[in-house]
């Protein structure tokens with residue numbers, strides 16, 4: 277009887293909280309002494325990015341392994357209290373939009389160290405090649421930073437501009453990255469999320485080159501960009517991603533879009549800080565083929 281009674285008794289459960297985009301675990305509550313595994317899948321791991329995984333309490337001894345297939349795998353034994361595991365990265369999840377900006381050093385991105393170029397006159401972009409080149413700038417921008425860069429690209433290259441407007445506008449509350457239940461947090465956490473586009477579709481006939489711009493949200497492209505690239509055929513078109521962010525690089529976003537689009541000749545692309553000068557944009561345009 278004693279034995280049966282002991283077996284039936286429910287052990288207290290302690291909460292496992294995950295703080296940071298990408299962290300995963302199979303359960304949210306564990307008994308004391310139970311083995312806990314938390315993963316940070318390979319698809320979230322950016323190049324040239326350092327990740328720091330921490331527990332909020334000293335009695336949690338967090339082991340960390342890396343496997344090319346699974347990504348980072350952290351293990352620990354559940355103590356008799358709730359535990360929060362956090363991930364912070366040098367250039368993505370720990371972003372602080374008010375922090376001092378740094379220039380990119382990623383492959384394919386501009387490595388120019390000049391930071392204050394606002395007083396320098398814009399240099400003209402490369403002259404248009406002899407063959408008929410028709411350029412379109414596509415942009416999604418929630419707070420105007422990326423649209424500002426898009427307009428500079430359009431005016432410097434003589435391109436047309438197409439703005440992706442969400443069917444349901446993003447409110448300030450929707451854009452709150454500190455809120456785990458905000459619309460953007462939920463969308464970005466769900467790779468299958470495809471927010472509806474409200475603007476009229478664009479006719480891509482005749483375009484040979486498309487600049488495609490967006491803000492970085494949780495280290496990647498906003499899901500509405502996935503909606504866009506899955507809706508068009510970019511066959512024979514050179515696709516050039518660009519983004520603005522608080523501090524994150526373009527990261528995997530260009531590759532994600534290329535994969536989802538399944539067509540187009542995708543280039544490395546470039547990240548700008550909000551308020552990038554016309555000179556910075558022009559210099560970058562001059563580096564393109």
Ligand SMILES: Cc1cc2nc3c(=O)[nH]c(=O)nc-3n(C[C@H](O)[C@H](O)[C@H](O)COP(=O)(O)O)c2cc1C
Pocket residue numbers: 367368369371372373416417418419420421422423451452453460461490491492493494495496520521522523524525549550
């Ligand atoms: C929901 C949300 C998530 C964000 N995530 C990141 C991020 O992971 N890394 C980063 O550097 N900036 C991040 N930002 C800051 C934006 O990328 C940055 O402010 C951008 O310039 C906004 O562009 P926009 O004005 O065109 O919308 C985030 C902003 C929002 C609203």
